[in-house]
Amino acid sequence: MMELQVYSTVIIGSGPAGLTAALYAARAELKPVVIAGQNPGGQLMQTTEVENFPGFPEGILGPELMANMTKQVERFGAELKQENVVAADFSKQPLVVKTDKTEYRAKTVIIATGADANWLNLPSEQRLRGKGVSACATCDGFFFKGKDVIVAGGGDSAMEEANFLTKFAKTVTIVHRRPEFRASKIMLKRAQDNPKIKFVADATIVEVVGENSVSGVKVKYNQSGTEEVLSAQGLFVAIGHTPAAKIFAAAGVAVDQKGYITVSNHTHTNIDGVFVAGDVNDPRYRQAVTAAGMGCMAALDVEKYLAERE
Ligand SMILES: Cc1cc2nc3c(=O)[nH]c(=O)nc-3n(C[C@H](O)[C@H](O)[C@H](O)COP(=O)(O)OP(=O)(O)OC[C@H]3O[C@@H](n4cnc5c(N)ncnc54)[C@H](O)[C@@H]3O)c2cc1C
Numbered sequence: 001m002m003e004l005q006v007y008s009t010v011i012i013g014s015g016p017a018g019l020t021a022a023l024y025a026a027r028a029e030l031k032p033v034v035i036a037g038q039n040p041g042g043q044l045m046q047t048t049e050v051e052n053f054p055g056f057p058e059g060i061l062g063p064e065l066m067a068n069m070t071k072q073v074e075r076f077g078a079e080l081k082q083e084n085v086v087a088a089d090f091s092k093q094p095l096v097v098k099t100d101k102t103e104y105r106a107k108t109v110i111i112a113t114g115a116d117a118n119w120l121n122l123p124s125e126q127r128l129r130g131k132g133v134s135a136c137a138t139c140d141g142f143f144f145k146g147k148d149v150i151v152a153g154g155g156d157s158a159m160e161e162a163n164f165l166t167k168f169a170k171t172v173t174i175v176h177r178r179p180e181f182r183a184s185k186i187m188l189k190r191a192q193d194n195p196k197i198k199f200v201a202d203a204t205i206v207e208v209v210g211e212n213s214v215s216g217v218k219v220k221y222n223q224s225g226t227e228e229v230l231s232a233q234g235l236f237v238a239i240g241h242t243p244a245a246k247i248f249a250a251a252g253v254a255v256d257q258k259g260y261i262t263v264s265n266h267t268h269t270n271i272d273g274v275f276v277a278g279d280v281n282d283p284r285y286r287q288a289v290t291a292a293g294m295g296c297m298a299a300l301d302v303e304k305y306l307a308e309r310e
Contacts, residue, residue, distance in 0.1 A: 006094045006105045007033050009302050011078075012085050013112035013244075015042020016288045017278025019069040020295030021110045021302075026076035028303045033106075034073070034080045035099055041066030042114055043279075044288055048130060051142065053288050065288075085113075088251040090271045108273045108305060110298045111253070111261060113244035115279040115286070119237055120152060124208040132214030133235045137161040138287065144169050144234045150217045152205055153238035154178060159187040161238040166196040173198045173230060175205055175219055200230070208235055243280045258283060267298040268305075275301055 009025050011018050014036035025032040044050060044062035051059040060068075074080065083099035090096075094105040117135030119125060125133050134140040137151075141164055149169045151162045154176035162172045174191065179202040181188050191197050202222045209216040209229055216229040242259065249255045254262050254270040260283050261269060261276045269276050277298035278291035 004105070006107060007031065008106070008306055009033075009108045009110060009299075010035065010095075010097050010104050010106040011110045011112060012097065013037055013042065013114060013278070013280075014040050014070070014080065015066075015112060015114050015278060015291060016044065016069065017114070017280075017291040017295035017298075018042070018110070018112035019066070019073050020292040021112060021277055021299040022073045022078040022295075023069075023076065024296050024299030025110075025302060026073060026078040028299070030299075030303065030306070032078050033104060034078055035083050035085055035097065035104075036080050037113065038084050039114075040080075040082065041070065043116075046130065047139070050139075050288065052139070085247060088248060090248075090251045090253065090274055093273065095273055106273075107309075108275060108302045110267075110275045110277055110295075110302060111245070111248055111269070111280060112277045112291075112295060112298070113248075113280045114291075115241040115243040115260075115283075117237065117241050118239045120205055120239070122205070122207060124210075125235070125237070128208050128210060128214055128235075131212060132210065132233055133208060133237070135237045135241075136286070137164045137236050137238075140234075140236075141165050141168050146170050147233040148173070148231060149234035149236060150175055150205075150230060150232045151236045151238055152176075153240075154181040154183060154201075155238070155240070156183045156187045157240065158238040159183045159191040161236050162191050162197050163194060165236065166194055169196070169234070171198065172196055173200055173232070175200045175203055175217065175230070177204045177222070178202065205235075241279070241283065241286070243283075245280050248274075267294065267301045273305065275305075 008030040047062035087098040203219040207218040277294035
């Protein structure tokens, strides 16, 4: 069934960015609709302890934090839809957002669809996610004090994650499947100069070893074909992220060469009335609190945009 009503704002995504945008929009009486997507609550639903979201001195479980945010948003009347956006038409007003169930028309849209970490796609890696396998050193590095960890990757983010992890870990070994590193010279040198960081190049990770926690990482040396288990209690996969922006790029929203939605002015995209918040715009910080902050900014920008047109 088609929704003929024109909403003031439709928010796409129910992670920290989307829900914070909804909180501000609902309190501004914009009666937002939130399309929750196939992962209601977003990335934090995949984690256990979140220790760096302000206001929780003892930490809080990711799913509990997201349940609290959802409750808070609903208290102010935001409507959450368990639907997935499949297409958009931003060529004219009202903007159209198509889901797997219906179609919404809106004066403004906030895109807060997040980004997914790229994984090695090994069954053992997926089984041990959150049990020693992570894609976020800022989030989980603290849990590896005095431990040996492996970083998978060869680009700038692998070097950055490795350097960051040396604050906590006893040793950090960067495993890269190619003989040469893609990272910029300066980032590579910083890692090479760090006495805690070792390098294993031209080697492919073939298995993460461990039953209920990581005890090692099995690598295959590409030249000799021999395999070895490197002892480690953690594996940080740092081979990039994929922002959930393809649908919007197809509707004309500008993205950078890695597919992240770009902004022309704070949270405004290149399309009039279309705003963005959170990890789908942010390859740099990728934190719940920064995503929430951007959600707030997007909702305030929407409010101003609508006020200027009334
Ligand atoms: C395992 C793990 C642990 C982490 N730990 C921490 C931590 O301790 N501290 C911290 O600050 N950060 C942590 N992070 C990072 C943090 O979760 C993200 O930075 C944050 O969730 C980004 O928020 P977001 O709202 O931009 O996107 P997301 O949380 O990714 O939410 C995106 C939302 O968009 C929806 N969506 C996507 N596509 C569509 C579509 N087509 N239609 C409708 N909806 C759609 C999804 O369903 C989801 O609800 C962690 C991340 C992971 C993966």
